[in-house]
Every structure is written in C-alpha cells, then in structure tokens.
Amino acid sequence: MASLSKPGAPRFDVDVFQNEYLAQGAREVNAIVTVTATGGGTSGGRPLDAGAAGGPGAAVVLVIDCSGSMEYPNTKIRHAREATAAAIDELRDGVAFSVVAGTHEAGDIYPGNGRLAVAGRDTRAHAKDALRRLRPNGGTAIGTWVTKARQLFDSRPEATIRHAILLTDGRNEHEKPADLQRALDSAAGYFTADCRGVGTDWEVAELRRISDALLGTVDIVAESSGLAEDFRSMMTTAMGKQVADVALRVWTPVGAQVKYVKQVAPDVADLTGRRTEAGPRAGDYPTGSWGDESRDYHVCVEVPAAAVGNEMLAARISLVLPHPDGTAEVLGQGLVRAVWTDDLASSTRLNAQVAHYTGQAELADSIRDGLEAHRSGDLDRATAKLGAAVKLAHASGNEGTLKLLRKVVDVVDEREGTVRFRKNVSEADSMTLETRSTKTVRVKK
Template sequence: MSVSRPNFAVDIFQNEYLAVGAREVNAIVTVTASGAGTGAVPAQRAGQHPAGHEPGDGSAVVIMIDCSGSMDYPATKLQNARKATAAAIDTLRDGVAFAVVAGTHEAREIYPATGRLAVSSADTREQAKQALRKLSAAGGTAIGTWLTLTDQLFRSRPEAVLRHAILLTDGKNEHETPAELEQALARVSGRFTADCRGVGTNWNVPELKKIAGALLGTADIVAEPDGLAEDFRSMMTGAMNKSVADVALRVWTPANAVVKYVKQVAPEVADLTARRTEAGPRAGDYPTGAWGDESRDYHVCVEVPSAAVGNEMLAARISLVLPLPDGTTEVLSQGLVRAVWTDDLASSTRISPQVAHYTGQAELASSIQEGLEAHRAGDLDRATAKLGAAVRIAHATGNDGTFKLLQKVVDVLDPKEGTVRFRNNVSAADSMTLETRSTKTVRVKK
C-alpha cells in the first residue's frame, strides 16, 4: 500500500475593518484536507518498527469495552458489545496494530494478552473475535485505568503514527475519584485520540464528553444496545480513513497582541484555547488530531493594540504544522488575518457571515447545556428560556438535526421567536441525546 498524505488548504473568512478604538479581530479558519484516498498509510514513520515486532502499517487501534456488572442488566448490553467489537475488528485492514481491553474497576487485556499490540491479518482478526468470549460482566468502573493500559499498549508500538481508541461505557466512573481520572487524562492526552460511546441511559454525559474532548475524539449516545454494531463499524471506518496524525493549528501574533480564544466550530464546537503549547516567540500550537479527507472550521479571536484610521496590521498568521521525526515541523498550509482601522461605519459594522454563523452555533450549544442543567436543578423558567433560545437559533441557522432533537424535549410553539414549553414525560434517552449532540454544528452556507 503506497504512502499517501492529504493536501491541506487554509482559507480565512473575516471582516478586517475595525472601528476607531476597536481591538478585537475575529476570523473563521477553514482547513480542508483532500487527496489522501482511503486507508492510506501514514507518512511520518511508516515502516519503522522495533526488533522482534511484526511490522505494521503505521496505524494502531485499541478497543476498550466496559465489562462492569451493570453491563449484564440487561444481558443484551454485553452481547451487543461483543457483536459491535467483532464488527469493528472486521473493519480493520491488514497491517493495523490492535488490541481489545476489558474495563471494570481495573483494566485487562482480552486480546492479544501479550502486553503489546497484535498486527491485523485474517488470522489475528479471527483470534480476536474468538477471544471476545472472555468478556464477562463483573466489578465496577474506573475509566482512568482503562486509558492507562491503552496508553501502555500504544507505547509497545512506538512506530505507530496514527493511534486511535474506541471507548464504550454504560455507567458512571464511580470507582476512582474525579482527580484520579483527571490525572489519567493528563498523562495520556496527546498520546492517542478516542471516540467515546455511552450505551443505555445510566452514564454521565458531561463526564464522557470531557474524556472525548481531552482525547480529541467524539462522544455520542447509543440508547439501544442493538445499535452498537453499526456505530462501532462506522467509527472504525472513520479511523481507518485517517492518514496523518498530530496536526496542529499554529497561531502567531505580533507584539502586544493576544490570542483570546481558538475554538473548533465545525463539525462540532470544541474549545482548544487551554490546549495551547508554546511554539516559539509569540506563537502557540493548538492540537487538531488526526485527519483524512475532510474539512473543519475554527474560530480564532485575537486582541490587538488599537490604531489610528488608515493603519493596517497583520493580526495573526495561521499555519497548519506537522511534527517530523527529527523534532522539526513542516508547514502544510498558511493563511493571514488582517486588521484595518476605518472611520467608515458601513465597513466597520459589517459582520462576516461566517463569524456570525459560528458565533450563533456556539451560543446554540451553550444554551442547550445551560437549559438542561437548569431543568435538572428544578429551575423551569430558566430552562424554558434557554431551550427557547436554542430553538430560535437552530431554526434561524438551519440546524435541522438539533432542531429535531429539541422537539423531543420541548413543544415548539413559535420557532422564530423561540417560544417553547417542556413536554411531559420526556425520556432520559431523548434528554441525553440532546445534551450529547448539542455541540454538533452545521456548516455555514458559502
């Protein structure tokens, strides 16, 4: 299989004109990766492997399955988890290093149970599916231990460039403290990405989204266990289509300018501001994870020194960078953010359609989260107001997916005005689905 990497392009959308005294510059950065093809081999270190290891293709996957006692209630949860894991294993291409981990209040390898990853082939895939019979439900839940073992397994394949995990749980992380989970996330963050799924309705949405966010992955609900197999197959297909890892968005700003925030805003909202690592004078890197053929949007907000009418400055230089084995970085693409001061009111008050759209999408996500939190706290007035605002924004921006999820929680009386009332007997699954998917956005209409 030939080495292939996507071509990256950066497009900047902004209104560069600022009123006298204005200091805040906003831009939407669209990053598009294309031309990788399907199942391409990662380019950075493919073909290198330690002595005694079978050579892989540069990709590695670990599947973590919750095997706590609650997975037996009902028994179909664990049965479907086995089927889903088998479906994911069948999706692996030859040469991918992989393992399966059973998670309870501790973590243990189910396959290959050698302390390192196996290499995918027809034989090892069949062996792994046979080993799934060892999955049984007993014990508690300590997700930090699962993540720690997964990281150890990935470390057994230092040549693996693309490192991706799937995590399935049906409950809350009750057998370790929040601090212990935080410590585990801090240790493994940046080591691998992870897509997280909650099955049923007894798990904690903010907790799972926090884990997925720290590991630059997705979080979602699978309310009915029989939906797991298709979801696992889809996640693994997505992982197999990635062809370059550890790409960062580098933001350089001039003297006396400050980056206020960097957020991914499509395909879903994720705040990257606190993930910054310094990258030389006045530059910082924000992680974006692994890429295949896809496009994502980022909102970059920079505060610059104010200037007189007619002055122009480079407010930020945005680069896509890739770390290389020799410790240097390669610039994949680049774009510029400008600031021009004007006394023309029409120019300075015009809002970039892209900035306006994604500011609304971020407000939509926060309105849903705050509304559901208020509802749990018994504050029905605030909950109604917040979800009403969410309905209004979803309707105005064409976010039909979120609008339909909102309709399962509230009766929409006037979508344009955001007039709603809570429905009676809202199911836990509908409420959790809305909360889990609240950060999904729609792309701005070009």
C-alpha cells in the same frame, strides 16, 4: 488561501474568512479558519501509504466496559461483543490492535501480555473468538482503561496514528476524579479516542471530558442494538486517518494576544486551554488526526488600538506537523488582517462565517444551560434557554438539533423561540440532546 504539501502526502488548504475592518479604537479581530485535507494517496477510501491508518503506522485499542451493570439487560454485553467484532472486521491489514475489558481495572483480553496483534485474517478470527471473555463483573474505573490503552500503544512506538474506541454504560464510580485526570493528562496528545455511552446511566459531561481531552468524539447509543453499526462507522472513519498530531499554530505580532481558539465545525470544542508555546509569540493548538475532511476554527485575537487608516497583520495561522527534533513542517497557512476605518458600514458588517459559528456556539451553550436548569428544578430558566436554542437552531438551519429539541420541548413558534417543556421527557431524549448539542452545520460559503 495557502497550501503546502509533499508529493503523495495529503494536501491541506487553509482559508480565512473575516471582516478585517475595525472601527477606530476597536481591538477585537475575529476570523473563521477553514482547514481542508484531501488526497494523501487514498483510493476508494483505502489509505495506500505505510504511514496511513491502513498500514503498519497505525494502532487501535478497543476498550469495552465489562462492569457488572453491562449484564442488565443481558443483551447489552452481547451487543457489545457483536459491535466489537464488527469493528475488528473493519481493521485494515497491518494495523496493530488490541481488545481491553474495562472494569475497576483493565485487562487486555486479546492478544494479551501487554502486546498488540497485527490485523490479518487469522488475528481477526482469533480476536473475535476471544470476545467470549468479555463478561460483566466488577466496577468502573475509566482512568485505568485509559492508562492501559497508553501502555499498549507504548508497545508499538513505530505507530504514528494511535486511536482508541471506548464504550461505557455507567459513571466512573470506582476511582477518584483526580485519578482519571492524571490518566487523561498522560494520554492527551499521545492518542485520540472516540467515546460512546450505551443506555442512560452514564454522565454526558464526564464522557465529554474524556473525549475532549483525547480529541475524539462523544455520542450516545440509547439502545444497545445500535452499537454494531456505530462501531463499524467509527472504525471506518479511524481507518481513513492519514496524518497524526497536526497542530494549528497561531502567531501574533507584538502587542497582540490570542483570546481564544475554538473548533466550530463539525463540532464545537474549545482548544484555548490546550495551547503549547511554539516560539516567540506563537502557540500550537492540537487538532488530532486527519483523513479526507474539512474543519472550521474560530480564532479571536486582541490587537492594539490604532488610528483610522492603519492596518496590520493580526495573526498568521499555520497548520503544522511537529517533528521530534523540534522542527515543524508547515502544511498550510493563512493570514488574519486588521484595518481601521471610519466607514460605519464596513466596520459594523458581520462576516457571515463568523456570525454563523458564533450562533452555533451560543446554541450549544443554551442547550447545556437549559438542561442543567431543568435538572435543578428551575423550569422558567430551562424554558427560556431551550427557547433561545430553538430560535438559534431555526435561524442557522440546524435541522438536526432542532429535531432533537422538539423531543424535549413543544415548539409554539420556532422563529421567536416560544416553547413549552414537554411532560414526561424520556431520559434518552434528554441525554441525546445534551450529547449532540455541540454538533454544528456548515455555513454556506
């Protein structure tokens, strides 16, 4: 374990869990890297330093779907206004913020003119008054919403923590997929975003694509009456962020290469394709903004095969905060080792953390594949995949996912994964299972 931090800054601890022993000729090294951030001048959950999300170094944009479908039923737009007001109430004094109405275009309804307001008693009240202008009318072009948020954040270059909350009730039907991708490519690494789908007429894969690109969360709010509490919770979490743009830097020696890097807790998210080079044999993987929290990452490295008795440093894992001048502050560090042995018991023993999170990733894949098979009419494959998911959820103690699975399948034997598909499964239950399939449980260390 290693931790490096400045006085008054958050403390980052990096722990590495692995079985470093490999059989002769073996090349794959797996490790779970646990990163924990604590402190950072917080008191009662309120950041005290100016760079934290509670001070002038933070900016938030609330993007609310105002397409025509938000009028059906008419309680949906009313609940969206109430949720936005609840989120505004959670803003700390000094945070820059804006409210955007998203249709086939994007309009900033408060404060307007491409600016952000500064949260205080008066601006919160004026912003809530302006929510009357959130009226359903038009189509859905989410790429324009993302671009508008980027432009608004540009107006506050001093903000180091930039976060958006994006709500939609439908599919991205009024722009080409390439338009959305261009907007995401421009925004990735510049701000983070939590995405929410209300109702059941939106696409899980589409919204997850947006949240993954912007290193945020995705969830379903099946009934619009639940929006206010969800928005309040999201904003509270956003206000707890203290450090932005943190990267997981993986250095490997000559002859070794990274096979993949995945976040595995609290959600499964593949970061492999997000690598940016960071010097000789090193690459950075973005992790977004941090408050007081802990996350786990699965790092898999392929090393040159070696004879029994040899050992090597397979990877050096550093948590870094890149600076504009090209330098980077090291916040914490851990080492991944490889030792070749002819002791069968040592080389075949699975590390508990690695085994657990490999199962959690497999669980998410099984749910996704099972629901896709069900949509395509392949009931046998759907039953087999969701049965495998039930078995994995039971074995890992993931009671939350097991509960969601039980709303889609009748479980005959959870230990063996024997299930039958339920008749007349609601779209809300199916989408909730798909949306939350990447939620994981922490392994007991």
